[in-house]
Amino acid sequence: MLTRMKTLIELKKNLKKDLGSLPVVKIALTGDTATQLLCTAIRGMGVERGYNLELYETDYNQVEQQLLSIDSELHQFDAEFIVVFQSTHKLGEYHSLLPMAEKEKLADDRIGFVTSVCENPYLANKKIIYFNYPEIGDTVFGSFSNRVEASFTFQIRKLNYELMKLSQKYPNLFICDIAELQNKFGRDRMFAPNTYANTEMIFRMEMLPYVASRVLDIICAVKGQFKKCLILDLDNTIWGGVIGDDGMEGIQLGHGLGVGKMFTEFQMWIKKLRQRGIIICIASKNNEEIAKEPFEKHPDMVLKLDDIAVFQANWETKVDNIRTIQRILNIGFDSMVFIDDNPFERNIVRENIPAISVPELPEYPEDYLEYLYSLNLFETASYSPADKDRTKQYQVEAERVSFSKSFTNEGDFLNSLKMVSTVSGFTKFNIPRVAQLSQRSNQFNLRTVRYTEADIEALAKDSSVIDIAFTLKDKFGDNGLIAVIIMKPLDKESLFVDTWFMSCRVLKRGMESFTLNMMVEKAKEAGFTKIIGEYLPTPKNAMVAEHYPRLGFVPVIGSGTQRWELDLENYKIRDCYITKE
């Protein structure tokens, strides 16, 4: 996939395509300025990302009524996502009308409104995408406004800060960082006074794709479509020059003046992504030893070998190396980004692996970072501090793979791993990770129901629901939380498996059998006699199509979907090499 920003004209053309095959997502938008073209851009960008967005735009300037009144059209439309765009211009108008003493309460007042939206029980299962406020520096106080609480600058900054705090409190509130977009491009490019004068449109049309893209970034992340891995070329991508020709001393890297500094900053960015949980891999046409030398010895290398999950430096093609990386990590190509300075390599990768994102890089390396910032490639809908350990886990997986080769019998191998699993319900400690895994798991996921943190919290409180979270560790290390079960009663006899997903990192370890043993135990304790499982096919979960029959479930005759049932009375505990902690 070629990654560059589409124009509004291209986005409009998308809407003329046949969208019949794309999954439909219902989204509502309410704003206090003219939002028609923004809606067009959002729908067009939806197509770009593989969604047919059914979009309801409320009448102009009805944000409060539409969100808070129960019988509004917005509530009746019942969207999954609600985009709320209250502009800085309208906020400024309101600010100007307030008496001086009231001006300093403006941010609190608006936060009060957003809080009431988040707490509205009718919106509890909706995702609110709220645009934050790009600043308008009215210079009424000049720089002194930093000291004057009543100034507009003070109130906007306070409001944006308080919105961040609010989104930490309400998991269904997603802040769409329009202020960051304006920081990137500048107010004069974001806003066209002559168009605004005649139309009430806040954004210059040229910028609408960027705004729409930011909205879709959030929607895709919530829906489980986001980037997990960054694959990097080496020469002229993360350092200047060619290591094979120029040698360790000759490559450009490090502080001081010149382009070396830019490569250092580029590496710092990559390091931060790694710390956030993005898996960093190398695909380079190089001799492995020479390619690794700077990572081990160059004083100005920010990236070290232990930052890299898979290091592929050889004379195979980039395409082959990327495929190898994909096999080891076991994640989809669509969750990978490939960065290479060479346009030829980029095109070959795009042609052979269409799903991977390959940003078109600017010609000069000093421009890489600012350009990559503009694409916002790594949006996420969740974050847990444990994410930083992900690289280690993949490195351990590579070790495990080589260890397994020393066994001829699979049972001996599994036994030697000394696997231990902790089994618990949903707790405040594991809820963020449960929600995150619910959004990330695509392959080993029987029904692919996506849950946010707020959803998981609600399930944890519901005493009729049986929820189980599993961790798994072995002699090589701790995989953390890797599998989740949510079972809901269908009737007095039967429990329905609403959710069963597992991280692909722990495939082929007998975890499925262990999980089922625990499910049966809990179901029997609660007095049920049957467990009903269902498989809902997606383009990615064919791996578990035969999951239930493999575990001894029998088909439910006459069900419209692929359902299987398990009789608990005759259940024999399945053998596995995992002990419960």
Added chain:
Amino acid sequence: MDRIEVFDKLTDIFRMVMANDDIVLEEETTVDDIDEWDSLTHYQLIEKIEADFGIKFSAYEITSWIDVSEMVDCIQKKLS
């Protein structure tokens, strides 16, 4: 830039914004003559004309033109 060159460049912009390669501009062409030319595409046109000709229209000018000839007059005046 002479009037014919402005017309040519403007025609390209119209065709691109309206996604219609059959558009032909005459001096007396008005909003009524082109289906796709509505209040929304008008502002897309304005932005593209400003960018491609390197000029800037006032809010008043944007709404003042009766037909394409007045639009071209305005562009030429700014270019001279």
